[in-house]
Amino acid sequence: AQSVTQPDIHITVSEGASLELRCNYSYGATPYLFWYVQSPGQGLQLLLKYFSGDTLVQGIKGFEAEFKRSQSSFNLRKPSVHWSDAAEYFCAVTTSTSGTYKYIFGTGTRLKVLA
């Protein structure tokens, strides 16, 4: 069965430090991949997405992610974290089963930023 794994439940970084959030997926074909952010009390907001082409995709708020087919990974990165980045981050993949598209979300990584 298709799955998305975010191995880090919590991550703490200092403001200004670099960040990498891990995401691994299990899917036979090339999936559509997404990263969403959920700030406290808010709905989810799309950071970036990958469909095809350049494996390094740029998103909003200075985030980027790299699709690595050989590793079945789609890790999210940011060179310098800001205090406002503290939130929960979800990796997601869409799969197609009999023509319907179901989004599968990882369990999330909660980011804490130290001043």
Added chain:
Amino acid sequence: GAGVSQSPSNKVTEKGKDVELRCDPISGHTALYWYRQRLGQGLEFLIYFQGNSAPDKSGLPSDRFSAERTGESVSTLTIQRTQQEDSAVYLCASSPSLAGSYEQYFGPGTRLTVT
């Protein structure tokens, strides 16, 4: 334009009562999804609507849960005989198309507390 809206934002109900949650998707979005997010956990897929096709109900946890959608507009999620384990945030999302390449636009959620 307006985003996805959900009502109520908060609902407290007694165990055994029925509740109805509402979702207004973005106008023109043909796909609509319901998710459940328990405290500190990821998103759990519940049900998916796409146009006039039969909904994908594979994620509904029990027959106490049901959902309807009128055409490509409002959707309601009904939970009958609520149980304490139903306490969660219920998120609705809409998407422009059946194609998996489209991101989902999330509403702010309804926080359900069953006492």
